[in-house]
Amino acid sequence: MSSLSPDVAANLINAAYLLVAFLFIFGLKRMSAPSTARGGILWAGVGMLIATAVTFLAPSDHSLASSTLSTNMVLVILAIAIGGAAAWYSGRKVAMTDMPQMIALYNGMGGGAAAAIAAVELYSGHNTSLVAGTLAVLGGLIGAVSFSGSGIAFGKLQGLIRKSFRFSGQQIINLAIVTSAIILGGLIATGAHSEPMIVTLFFLSALVLGITMTLPIGGADMPVVISLYNALTGLAVAFEGFVLNNAAMIIAGTVVGSAGTLLTQLMAKAMNRSLANVLFAGFGESSVAVAGTTTGSQKPIEASDAGVMMAFAQKVIVVPGYGLAVAQAQHKVWELAQLLSDHGVIVKFAIHPVAGRMPGHMNVLLAEAGVPYDLISDLEEINAEFETCDVALIIGANDVVNPVARTDKSSPIYGMPILNADKSKNVIVIKRGQGQGFSGIENALFYLDNTRMLYGDAQAAVNQLILSVKSVG
Amino acid sequence: MIDGFLALYIFMLAAFTGYEVISRVPVILHTPLMSGSNFVHGIVLVGAMVALFHAQTTLERAIGFVGVILAAGNAVGGYVVTERMLEMFKASGRKKS
Numbered sequence: 001m002s003s004l005s006p007d008v009a010a011n012l013i014n015a016a017y018l019l020v021a022f023l024f025i026f027g028l029k030r031m032s033a034p035s036t037a038r039g040g041i042l043w044a045g046v047g048m049l050i051a052t053a054v055t056f057l058a059p060s061d062h063s064l065a066s067s068t069l070s071t072n073m074v075l076v077i078l079a080i081a082i083g084g085a086a087a088w089y090s091g092r093k094v095a096m097t098d099m100p101q102m103i104a105l106y107n108g109m110g111g112g113a114a115a116a117i118a119a120v121e122l123y124s125g126h127n128t129s130l131v132a133g134t135l136a137v138l139g140g141l142i143g144a145v146s147f148s149g150s151g152i153a154f155g156k157l158q159g160l161i162r163k164s165f166r167f168s169g170q171q172i173i174n175l176a177i178v179t180s181a182i183i184l185g186g187l188i189a190t191g192a193h194s195e196p197m198i199v200t201l202f203f204l205s206a207l208v209l210g211i212t213m214t215l216p217i218g219g220a221d222m223p224v225v226i227s228l229y230n231a232l233t234g235l236a237v238a239f240e241g242f243v244l245n246n247a248a249m250i251i252a253g254t255v256v257g258s259a260g261t262l263l264t265q266l267m268a269k270a271m272n273r274s275l276a277n278v279l280f281a282g283f284g285e286s287s288v289a290v291a292g293t294t295t296g297s298q299k300p301i302e303a304s305d306a307g308v309m310m311a312f313a314q315k316v317i318v319v320p321g322y323g324l325a326v327a328q329a330q331h332k333v334w335e336l337a338q339l340l341s342d343h344g345v346i347v348k349f350a351i352h353p354v355a356g357r358m359p360g361h362m363n364v365l366l367a368e369a370g371v372p373y374d375l376i377s378d379l380e381e382i383n384a385e386f387e388t389c390d391v392a393l394i395i396g397a398n399d400v401v402n403p404v405a406r407t408d409k410s411s412p413i414y415g416m417p418i419l420n421a422d423k424s425k426n427v428i429v430i431k432r433g434q435g436q437g438f439s440g441i442e443n444a445l446f447y448l449d450n451t452r453m454l455y456g457d458a459q460a461a462v463n464q465l466i467l468s469v470k471s472v473g
Numbered sequence: 474m475i476d477g478f479l480a481l482y483i484f485m486l487a488a489f490t491g492y493e494v495i496s497r498v499p500v501i502l503h504t505p506l507m508s509g510s511n512f513v514h515g516i517v518l519v520g521a522m523v524a525l526f527h528a529q530t531t532l533e534r535a536i537g538f539v540g541v542i543l544a545a546g547n548a549v550g551g552y553v554v555t556e557r558m559l560e561m562f563k564a565s566g567r568k569k570s
Binding site for chain 1: 480483484487488489490491492494495496497498499500501502503504505506507508509510511512513514515516517518519520521522523524525526527528529530532533534536537538539540541542543544545546547548549550551552553554555556557558559560561562563564565
């Protein structure tokens with residue numbers, strides 16, 4: 001492999017990286033429409049294969065002892081085999097409901113890899129310029145924070161870490177850790193102190209920072225955090241790309257950095273949270289004590305009546321929430337929807353941007369059940385249609401259909417865009433019991449005159465609805 | 474090959490590219506897209522490989538080795554889950570056949 005002359009190898013690598021950068025951007029572009037999305041990831045995958053293959057030529061443009069080089073070559077292949085096989089296996093096995101934490105995990109690995117590159121550079125002590133040193137330090141800091149932070153995010157979503165650790169003075173401690181990491185990084189980057197001890201302390205403080213930053217954040221805000229760490233990892237990769245003079249890493253990392261930042265903003269906006277709010281204040285625990293100012297009572301309905309009501313409706317809009325996925329009722333809901341369309345009912349699915357555990361997660365879960373994506377509408381598309389809809393069927397969703405977000409200024413969810421299910425002629429809510437939602441906020445929708453509650457497990461309730469619609473004939 | 478202002482130009486143009494490419498993505502694709510962009514920064518693999526190729530001390534080798542494992546996990550895992558999700562997105566034209 002190293003028999004090529006260094007010049008030829010270098011040109012070949014650069015040409016290949018140019019193609020790779022194109023394939024990544026082209027792939028991401030194709031991923032922006034449902035019909036071409038599948039092809040998009042394939043193109044990007046081809047790019048990754050080319051990049052990996054051509055990088056095996058890289059050693060030829062450096063002078064290393066051949067024994068060292070062949071050992072390293074073996075280590076590279078071994079490491080790719082280990083990491084690749086483990087990720088392939090876990091990626092194949094993971095359930096669609098657990099997708100968010102898996103993305104967090106893989107993302108954290110990328111951040112860790114960027115930090116490792118920085119660590120190799122900094123421990124070796126042959127960073128020559130201030131610019132290269134600074135970028136290596138920055139990439140290392142961001143990568144390490146993303147690594148440990150994503151690990152915590154994974155633990156929280158997987159249910160391994162249940163508590164939100166929060167205590168007074170936490171911000172001050174975080175600030176102290178940030179400051180020490182920056183001072184240590186500054187010492188290393190300027191070359192004033194690049195002893196291994198200082199480098200170790202620097203990386204340790206960055207890892208601790210990722211942990212202490214992420215621990216206080218509640219589970220509901222995790223999607224925003226994962227998205228943020230995704231963008232940060234991209235940035236770290238780009239910085240290390242500058243250090244290694246690698247155009248493919250600079251371009252791919254920067255593209256992900258900016259795309260991820262936009263995605264993070266979109267998610268925070270959909271959840272009615274500012275990014276600063278997510279990072280520096282808690283949600284859930286801090287807002288539990290909201291008085292239920294709702295009046296009236298929740299009116300129950302039998303599944304048989306609800307089924308008849310829907311069978312004779314002209315238009316039904318299904319609003320699925322995470323409770324649907326927890327009950328694994330997606331397939332049943334799709335069966336119900338098909339049954340209703342056989343009766344001449346127009347059935348649509350309305351998805352709130354934060355339904356599921358992250359934006360778009362519910363779409364994935366419905367797609368898994370076989371629901372075609374053109375029957376699924378997002379908030380802006382569907383909100384005007386609720387007024388002409390006979391039945392809105394709410395399954396396992398709560399805060400995203402709570403009208404107090406429009407009306408009650410004292411509510412913590414005030415201003416959050418919601419699905420206007422309350423405007424439809426009838427509302428049927430499938431719900432486990434009379435309790436409150438994830439955020440602990442009383443839902444005014446459940447007390448409206450046109451709302452009927454169908455209590456029970458989502459899967460069982462939908463099953464009963466199917467039987468009821470079938471009995472209509 | 475790339476240094477100084479040229480690097481900054483690349484950085485700036487790539488940043489705009491990322492922003493523009495993503496800004497037209499419908500909400501229904503946000504999760505696969507986050508996963509897809511997660512896969513794209515798996516390109517860190519090539520950097521980790523280069524770092525391990527050039528490792529000289531045992532410490533550098535150990536860190537580089539872990540780095541390549543992590544990077545390969547990022548790239549492969551990101552690809553597998555993204556592909557699995559996107560595979561399921563179908564239009565209603567040819568349902569249930």
